[in-house]
Amino acid sequence: MKSDSRLEKVLTAGKFAVTAELGPPQNADPEAIRKKAQYCLGNVDGANITDNQTAIVRMSSIAAAAIAISCGVEPVVQMVCRDRNRIAMQSDILGAAALGVKNLLCLSGDHQKFGNHPQAANVFDIDSVQLIAMVKKMRDEKKFLSGDPIKEHEPRLFIGAVENPFADPFEYRVLRLAKKVEAGADFIQTQCVFDVEKFARWMELVVAEGLHKKVYILAGLTPVRSHKALVYMKNEVAGMSIPDELIRRTESAGEPKEEGVKICLEMIEQVRNIEGVAGIHLMPIGWESITPVILERAGLLPRPEV
Amino acid sequence: MIVADRKPLEEILNSIKDYRKIMLAGCGGCVTICFSGGAKAVELLASQIKMARKKEGRDIEIIECTPERQCEHEFIDELKKDLGSVDAVLSIACGVGVQAMSQRHPDTITIPGLNTKFMGYPIEHALWDERCAGCGDCVLEWTGGVCPIARCAKKLLNGPCGGSANGKCEVDKDTDCAWQLIYDRLKKLVKLDNLKKIREPKDWRTSTNAGQRRIKFEEAML
Numbered sequence: 001m002k003s004d005s006r007l008e009k010v011l012t013a014g015k016f017a018v019t020a021e022l023g024p025p026q027n028a029d030p031e032a033i034r035k036k037a038q039y040c041l042g043n044v045d046g047a048n049i050t051d052n053q054t055a056i057v058r059m060s061s062i063a064a065a066a067i068a069i070s071c072g073v074e075p076v077v078q079m080v081c082r083d084r085n086r087i088a089m090q091s092d093i094l095g096a097a098a099l100g101v102k103n104l105l106c107l108s109g110d111h112q113k114f115g116n117h118p119q120a121a122n123v124f125d126i127d128s129v130q131l132i133a134m135v136k137k138m139r140d141e142k143k144f145l146s147g148d149p150i151k152e153h154e155p156r157l158f159i160g161a162v163e164n165p166f167a168d169p170f171e172y173r174v175l176r177l178a179k180k181v182e183a184g185a186d187f188i189q190t191q192c193v194f195d196v197e198k199f200a201r202w203m204e205l206v207v208a209e210g211l212h213k214k215v216y217i218l219a220g221l222t223p224v225r226s227h228k229a230l231v232y233m234k235n236e237v238a239g240m241s242i243p244d245e246l247i248r249r250t251e252s253a254g255e256p257k258e259e260g261v262k263i264c265l266e267m268i269e270q271v272r273n274i275e276g277v278a279g280i281h282l283m284p285i286g287w288e289s290i291t292p293v294i295l296e297r298a299g300l301l302p303r304p305e306v
Numbered sequence: 307m308i309v310a311d312r313k314p315l316e317e318i319l320n321s322i323k324d325y326r327k328i329m330l331a332g333c334g335g336c337v338t339i340c341f342s343g344g345a346k347a348v349e350l351l352a353s354q355i356k357m358a359r360k361k362e363g364r365d366i367e368i369i370e371c372t373p374e375r376q377c378e379h380e381f382i383d384e385l386k387k388d389l390g391s392v393d394a395v396l397s398i399a400c401g402v403g404v405q406a407m408s409q410r411h412p413d414t415i416t417i418p419g420l421n422t423k424f425m426g427y428p429i430e431h432a433l434w435d436e437r438c439a440g441c442g443d444c445v446l447e448w449t450g451g452v453c454p455i456a457r458c459a460k461k462l463l464n465g466p467c468g469g470s471a472n473g474k475c476e477v478d479k480d481t482d483c484a485w486q487l488i489y490d491r492l493k494k495l496v497k498l499d500n501l502k503k504i505r506e507p508k509d510w511r512t513s514t515n516a517g518q519r520r521i522k523f524e525e526a527m528l
Contacts, residue, residue: 086507179465
């Protein structure tokens with residue numbers, strides 16, 4: 001085992017893994033995390049704690065992760081390259097591991113233009129591929145990026161990365177995934193899948209390259225509460241592919257929330273049957289309470305003992 | 307070339323509000339090419355300032371000049387003879403020109419009239435795009451001649467982020483995704499292998515992170 005992570009144990013045992021997003025609040029209230037942690041407790045193998053997603057200032061992902069741990073939830077700490085240089089990132093990696101974090105997801109980070117501080121300078125000292133390699137170096141070679149040794153207590157983290165099968169250039173997406181795997185990614189969480197057909201085509205390329213044998217791929221899924229939310233994602237979020245059929249379905253739905261859940265359940269069923277998919281990652285943006293409902297109805301509860 | 311943009315007239319007027327006589331100095335170099343600081347721009351700005359001040363009932367006298375280059379002392383030293391009679395210099399050269407004036411003529415206040423933007427290339431008439439960030443360690447050899455440092459909003463070295471869609475950058479839909487351009491060019495050149503290699507973290511010491519940079523060309527030293 002590379003880490004002591006539950007997520008790693010579930011995946012290496014060949015079980016279908018489940019992770020879900022747990023977004024920190026835009027304030028200093030620990031109760032907000034404790035409340036959302038209850039939706040995850042016992043229901044997921046890892047709860048992703050987002051790192052100032054969409055560049056909106058929120059409680060630190062590592063601090064929120066520590067609170068989640070105190071509630072018995074295993075966090076997947078997200079770390080973006082936008083806000084910190086390599087010194088701060090390595091420092092935070094050590095700090096996260098010291099607080100009991102066992103999973104780290106490495107991302108570039110949404111550009112600050114989309115957030116509430118568009119005036120901010122971005123950092124991007126290193127990129128997401130380099131971050132993955134840095135975490136692996138710290139864990140496996142027991143060295144900092146500089147080459148200086150970590151004499152003891154190296155951070156034992158299960159390393160995650162993301163990929164967006166729907167962004168361009170499409171053909172390059174698999175090549176880039178291969179790079180992330182080579183850099184040291186142990187698991188991948190994808191961008192939200194709405195276009196299952198395109199996702200399946202991407203997975204075919206992934207399988208053709210044999211990448212599914214080197215990395216665990218979790219399909220990202222977002223249950224949508226309303227037609228409006230889906231239209232917004234289609235029009236405003238770059239790199240999203242949302243079929244018109246889904247748009248029509250949510251538009252004519254009598255009970256939009258129930259329709260959103262149904263769509264999500266269908267997607268879970270569909271992605272489960274795609275070769276190479278090792279689990280799902282639920283991103284119920286601002287609708288964390290739906291996580292246990294969906295997992296229950298999808299037959300993914302209780303989670304396996306590992 | 308260095309591309310610069312004129313500051314808003316309001317801001318310029320405010321920065322010279324206390325002065326009755328100024329020198330308005332353009333530059334015959336890059337900013338002439340990009341229309342923001344050449345002899346014509348000097349003429350236009352001078353008349354705008356005079357009109358605005360006339361309206362306020364506070365006339366201003368302006369000495370107009372456009373040295374060949376404001377970033378070299380042999381060209382700006384010529385201006386010295388007039389400096390004694392002005393309250394300040396309003397420079398519409400790039401930031402280098404403004405600082406050259408300030409350093410060469412330390413007793414005169416020099417005020418910038420332009421915002422210096424980037425090193426760029428005119429993609430069409432009167433339209434410039436940034437091309438070089440002066441990072442000090444050129445990567446164009448393996449990127450197919452497209453710079454991800456200057457042209458990717460995240461300075462990524464290992465391929466596009468998830469926001470690349472239809473060839474455009476998520477940050478600005480009018481801007482091409484640098485990584486799409488890199489991919490297309492390398493594909494055409496049958497050099498996609500360049501993108502398989504993991505690029506190591508960049509050594510930013512050659513960039514703006516170590517303070518003011520200096521280049522010394524030994525062979526030409528006097």
